[in-house]
Amino acid sequence: MNFSGIRAIYIYEMTRFFRTFFQSFISPIVSTSLYFVVFGTAIGSKIGTIDDVSYGAFIVPGLIMLNIMTQSTSFASFGIYLPKFVGTIFEILSAPINSFEIILGYVGAAVTKSLMIGIVVLITAHLFVDLKILHPFFMIVFLVLTCVSFSLFGFIIGVWAKNFDQVQMIPLLVLTPLVFLGGSFYSISMLPPIWQSISMFNPIFYLISGFRWSFFGTADVGIGLSLIAIATFTCCCIGVITWIFKTGYRIKS
Amino acid sequence: MTPIIVVKNLSKTYSSALTALDNISLEISAGEILALLGPNGAGKTTLISTICGIVNPSSGKIFVDGFDAIKDYRKARQLIGLVPQELVLDSFETVLNTLRFSRGLFGKPKNDNYLRDVLEKLSLWDKRDSPIMTLSGGMKRRVLIAKALSHEPKILFLDEPTAGVDVELRKDMWALVNSLRKSGVTVILTTHYIEEAEAIADRVGVMNKGKILLLSDKKTLLKKMGKKELKIELHDPVLVIPASLDSYKLSLTEQKTALLYSYDTSANRTGITKLLNDISKAGLILKDVSTRQSSLEDIFTNLLEEKK
Incomplete structure (x- = not known):
């Protein structure tokens, strides 16, 4: 095992993150605060409670999920796309390091970064609403698994992308709508029956539901189903990445 | 090694x-x-x-x-x-x-x-x-x-x-x-x-x-492959190389003012002395003489042309 190689990639990626420390942290703090001002205070006061949880607190798990899903995907996709774009990927490919170690370096860094963002959003939320976490263990499990799976997903996008537009296309056009429609800011019980059925086909709905359960003990679907959803998504990403490295798809000719 | x-x-x-x-x-x-x-x-x-x-x-x-x-x-x-x-x-x-x-x-x-x-x-x-x-x-x-x-x-x-x-x-x-x-x-x-x-x-x-x-x-x-080339510049241009010099396989420059002679430096006899005598006998007047060693570039170019 080339631990030194993994460490080198990890430190390199974290250094890149800290170079833009201000925008990395300030951006989620500002956007979370805005969500609380708009949804929590202005709109939330009209909604009241959902499952005995104030609307301001209800949206916290969705907000954290929104941030970590988009940030994990973005961090990991840029992490691997940049060396491809600049050409420095030659160094990774010619180094005595295997695909698993490369993933550990890149995905490990993306997970760390998005976990930090998740914690920052949680702390910011705490400033606005009174928040209690009923199942902290499961909260951490969901948080980590989501960061890992979406970082793996981002890695796939970074390998697949041929230009910067493609790097941003999936997170913007697919991921963000799915997160918004997955019950980030509402319970699907508030939707008409037809939309409730459609929401069941949105994989992100299960993750948000499970994550919300870890906070308040109530969810749209059972916790088991949510865990199966996240595990399935993680396995799919691992399968695709294994295939990428086996075939050298868009990395090695 | x-x-x-x-x-x-x-x-x-x-x-x-x-x-x-x-x-x-x-x-x-x-x-x-x-x-x-x-x-x-x-x-x-x-x-x-x-x-x-x-x-x-x-x-x-x-x-x-x-x-x-x-x-x-x-x-x-x-x-x-x-x-x-x-x-x-x-x-x-x-x-x-x-x-x-x-x-x-x-x-x-x-x-x-x-x-x-x-x-x-x-x-x-x-x-x-x-x-x-x-x-x-x-x-x-x-x-x-x-x-x-x-x-x-x-x-x-x-x-x-x-x-x-x-x-x-x-x-x-x-x-x-x-x-x-x-x-x-x-x-x-x-x-x-x-x-x-x-x-x-x-x-x-x-x-x-x-x-x-x-x-x-x-x-x-x-x-092995390096050749040297002798350039013999003539006082007056010539249209055709005299038949008496055929054995030297000379070539004429484009301006017809110089003869080119390729020889192997590692050979016992380069034939230069005899060539210069024969040129003189053929009635050509020498103006200048210079030599050029073939480089890797010549070898490289020749090799690629041979394989075409």
């Missing part, structure tokens, strides 16, 4: 059906400088990229210091440093940090003293904390070399190291390659510049269309 790199029947065909390497076999001795010459698309970069692990071979074997480059890729790759043709660097990173990254990537423990030595040799120590984007093109190329040397490789691949650089930097680069050889590093470089191969290589390989057309010791090559 023991070969440090052994390539056996190596072929690479891309998905586009382009055959970049066609059944190549070669051995590279430890401590030598091998220059690979060839036109664009000859397969030089593909060959070194395949040895370094960047390109997957279609068939064939590569051994680096006895290690199979596919099965024992970790041991094989630890021995190799690669300097690519393009200036591919992270512009925002500092010089020292990018070297630390390269060293770590190749599994070596942190050793800033060694990195300092490398940077000092390449006159980059003063720039260690500078972001790469602030460096000149020549400095960036030296950073790439420093990165390739950061993990103490025994073999260094230089892909067109002096492409697009000025004469002064090119000579600095040659001096650096020579100093690397003295420290025991095997250097394999690809180049378009024949003078580069002539100046620093021990052996020269000529590639074209994915094949090695020739691989030979540089001195032997020049001796």
Whole structure:
């Protein structure tokens, strides 16, 4: 095992993150605060409670999920796309390091970064609403698994992308709508029956539901189903990445 | 000498059906400088990229210091440093940090003293904390070399190291390659510049269309294939070479003012004295005489033309 190689990639990626420390942290703090001002205070006061949880607190798990899903995907996709774009990927490919170690370096860094963002959003939320976490263990499990799976997903996008537009296309056009429609800011019980059925086909709905359960003990679907959803998504990403490295798809000719 | 790199029947065909390497076999001795010459698309970069692990071979074997480059890729790759043709660097990173990254990537423990030595040799120590984007093109190329040397490789691949650089930097680069050889590093470089191969290589390989057309010791090559040319300038132009001089296989310059005579310097008799006498007997008046040694460039050009 080339631990030194993994460490080198990890430190390199974290250094890149800290170079833009201000925008990395300030951006989620500002956007979370805005969500609380708009949804929590202005709109939330009209909604009241959902499952005995104030609307301001209800949206916290969705907000954290929104941030970590988009940030994990973005961090990991840029992490691997940049060396491809600049050409420095030659160094990774010619180094005595295997695909698993490369993933550990890149995905490990993306997970760390998005976990930090998740914690920052949680702390910011705490400033606005009174928040209690009923199942902290499961909260951490969901948080980590989501960061890992979406970082793996981002890695796939970074390998697949041929230009910067493609790097941003999936997170913007697919991921963000799915997160918004997955019950980030509402319970699907508030939707008409037809939309409730459609929401069941949105994989992100299960993750948000499970994550919300870890906070308040109530969810749209059972916790088991949510865990199966996240595990399935993680396995799919691992399968695709294994295939990428086996075939050298868009990395090695 | 023991070969440090052994390539056996190596072929690479891309998905586009382009055959970049066609059944190549070669051995590279430890401590030598091998220059690979060839036109664009000859397969030089593909060959070194395949040895370094960047390109997957279609068939064939590569051994680096006895290690199979596919099965024992970790041991094989630890021995190799690669300097690519393009200036591919992270512009925002500092010089020292990018070297630390390269060293770590190749599994070596942190050793800033060694990195300092490398940077000092390449006159980059003063720039260690500078972001790469602030460096000149020549400095960036030296950073790439420093990165390739950061993990103490025994073999260094230089892909067109002096492409697009000025004469002064090119000579600095040659001096650096020579100093690397003295420290025991095997250097394999690809180049378009024949003078580069002539100046620093021990052996020269000529590639074209994915094949090695020739691989030979540089001195032997020049001796074996090198010819000298005698240019005899005439006082008055001649339209036709006199029949009495047919045996010398002379050629006439375009301006018809000089005769060209090719001869082998290693032969017992060059025939120059007799030729000059016969020219005089043929009634031609000499104006000047000069000689020119054929270079690797002539050999290279002739070889490519022969294979067309």
